[in-house]
């Protein structure tokens with residue numbers, strides 16, 4: 032059986048036409064999302080992220096291109112089929128979009144009733160959803176009585192009410208403090224794990240991507256400039272834009288007074304933690320008669336994977352330094368000369 036992606040975005044462009052100008056918000060974007068993905072779309076303000084994601088649930092229509100969900104071209108959907116499609120694709124927002132005059136219970140019950148559920152079925156489903164998002168005691172509260180994190184939990188419950196299989200998140204944690212953000216991301220992870228919920232998540236926060244996405248697309252100026260597994264993207268970004276946007280260098284920048292005093296060759300090593308680079312560096316340096324001086328080091332975590340970073344000064348004969356670098360590369364260490 033061929034593994035059809037859950038969402039196929041094919042050459043999608045979105046153009047806005049006003050009297051004065053034409054804005055090409057999304058330009059010829061193509062990518063697939065697989066079932067069970069937590070697919071991140073990251074990019075700076077105005078990159079076209081929201082516009083792109085709005086085309087996935089027909090909140091906006093592409094100017095050209097096609098989007099298939101479950102193998103069906105969503106542009107062909109209308110009436111009941113379109114309504115059912117939308118029930119299966121929930122969405123949450125930065126500003127939560129809850130009805131202020133409705134209680135938590137009513138906010139969720141509303142979408143269940145819209146899908147034709149009645150009476151006891153609504154009651155029990157709302158209770159089930161509130162338990163799922165950890166708000167079983169808040170059914171009668173109004174949105175104004177909730178914290179930001181609690182409001183987003185209601186947003187999630189509402190988005191999933193009609194058994195959504197896909198959740199679209201547009202900056203869903205951008206209005207939350209770091210601790211609350213972590214809690215909401217944990218909830219999304221749990222839903223992804225327990226219900227195979229596929230998540231497409233827009234953010235401008237790199238940490239959000241690192242924490243939960245398994246795949247990520249980097250958007251700039253309407254285009255996807257790079258797409259990869261999260262770990263691969265952060266450990267080996269290919270495009271200059273991605274490198275500067277992800278700021279992979281930021282943590283390894285040395286203060287000028289240190290950098291100016293470096294006499295040897297300055298290199299950055301990036302390695303997957305399981306490779307246990309410290310002994311490899313030590314042994315390789317001994318073998319090649321090069322001295323090394325660790326100036327900076329840290330480990331970043333991506334889900335359960337660790338990426339090590341070291342900035343090291345190498346002192347020795349140029350040939351020996353080259354031999355050392357080659358030995359490290361043979362051990363899958365990524366080396367950059369940053370002298």
Ligand SMILES: Nc1ncnc2c1ncn2[C@@H]1O[C@H](COP(=O)(O)OP(=O)(O)OP(=O)(O)O)[C@@H](O)[C@H]1O
Nearest residue numbers: 047054056074075076077078079080081082083235
């Ligand atoms: N309805 C619209 N009419 C005209 N232009 C629009 C419309 N919606 C978006 N745009 C323009 O399209 C471009 C992309 O906007 P979009 O909201 O998709 O960016 P974004 O990546 O989500 O940005 P942010 O991170 O600030 O939310 C921007 O130049 C924006 O001004």
Ligand SMILES: [Mg+2]
Nearest residue numbers: 080081082201
């Ligand atoms: Mg946006």
